[in-house]
Amino acid sequence: MRFYLTTAIDYVNSRPHLGTAYEKITADVIARYKRLCGIDTYFLMGNDEHSQNVYRRALEQGLDPLAYCDQMEREFRAVWAQLDLSFDDFIRTTEPRHRAAVQELAQTCFDNGDIYEGVYEGWYCVSCEAFKQEKDLLDGKCPLHPTLSPEWIREKNYFFRLSRYRDALLAHFRSTPTFLQPEMRRNEMLRLLESGLEDISVSRAGQHWGIPLPFAPDNVVYVWFDALINYAAAVGYGTDEARFSVWWPADLHIVGKDITRFHTVVWPAMLMSAGLALPAAVFGHGWVHFGGQRMSKSLGTSLDPSDVARRLGPDSLRLYLVKELSYGSDGDFTWERYEERYNVDLANNLGNLVSRVAAMAEKYRGLRLQPVGAGGRLAALAGTVLDRYRASMDSLALHDGAAAAFQLVDATNEYIAETAPWTLAKNTANTARLDEALFAAAEAVRVAAVLLRPIMPASAAEILRRVGDTTPIDALRLEQHGRWRAEGTREIVKGPPLWPRVEEAGPAKEITVEQPATTPAPAEEPRITIDEFMKVDLRVAKVLEAEAIPKSKKLLKLKVDTGRDQRTIVAGIAEAYPPERLVGRTVVIVANLQPATLMGVESNGMVLAGSPDGGQPILVGFDQDVTPGARVR
């Protein structure tokens, strides 16, 4: 089975805000869920670069538009990496593969008689980059951009015969109720189709930033017509027909509710014209409001997802957005609500449960748990929860999927309270009952972590490690590992609290608009003990050799002398340090980090560097010579 999933591609005239991140996070949850189900998944994201707003922004900054887009790609990718997004491909509309696809599709529609020359006269919202009909405007303004005045334009354009596809689209909407979800969006589109469709402009005259129409190269393709084609381009349309036949049609386009018309009317009509299959489904998600207001750069009510993720960790943000917002509807983010949910769901509930299971396992069984019995009602509940979870995730009710996992977490906390292992431990006659209770609690946590893996990938992996699940994380399968398993000894691992409580409001909470805190209030930073710090073995090392890692822009392979051994460390400093400048240099390393393989090279440690936001890494150094092997503390 295969699953091809896409998100909208983003204009790069500004950094992503939390609403943009919401779309990508929920799509990532779906992609990870499909993979967990053993489905061969292709998850596409990307940037929309042929926008006049992007072009203008580049000129404002005195940059060549492509250089500007390169820079924004790095910024977008940095944010997406921080949010742990697992896309398989990232397309940019300035790439040759995209250009080839756009030209092929435009030519095919033209050859089929669906593109003709005409004159467009009417309103145009520069910020939407969309033509607006009189009836779309509210008091003469674009409803999405009430601070701007739409422009009246008159230009010779090429038009796409959208009107020709109205009946076919209507028939498709009626025969395939799942084509546009959720239901309320479908009803909007049905009404639109019933009221008739007008042909749309597919080119802009007098502009150069864009892809030329193959049959009229003095015109560039209108940015929306251009952008939609990315979904086909990424899987080989126009460049690799064999690959295209494997992955097309897409199974699911995730888009914002404001652009469902483009995706369920314009795009399918383009595909019909070109003789291509339609995507199986389009999901129009709602908006994340910030303190009750629509999040928008132009309205000045925007939050940077990096700031939010830094505050309490990316997984806390992912959980909040998935669990607290009903997928498909609008929802709200406030710092107060975010911290409250963090404390309730993570610090007090899941995090505390993981700590308790480990503490009891250590105290009563030396961290080694044996399966006894079948798990009783907790095992039965886990089965029910798995069914609920699967049904919810399959129907894109992601919030219900998250709630199902937490149903098991809640039940496990109750189970511990009821079985009271601390009482059982007082009497050796209860040995078997104590074994059963401890194992069942650990097993329920394990199952919950499997279910949470798509939503909180790193945290779920850590919880699985702590409850002694040794399955390689990418080999997890819902059918096999999401079920109760009363088997196998579990070696429980103790660790520091996963989510320390956030106490009281810090100054960062006060900041609501446009300037989210970049430095968390000291009181909110989880503190660690000196013992915890001393577990990190920081040492002085000397670089013996350095070389670039092929195909990696960021990574260098270093051979260092740690005073005790010579070892290989992969460091993400290539953009700031050419290899030759590093040989002979003294660096600080984390010496006792578990090995990790990066771009095929096993790294045994980490080189420390200052990492300014948006800037390049700066290596940590000393103001006098220090011998390799000296401890840093």
Ligand SMILES: [Zn+2]
């Ligand atoms: Zn607008």
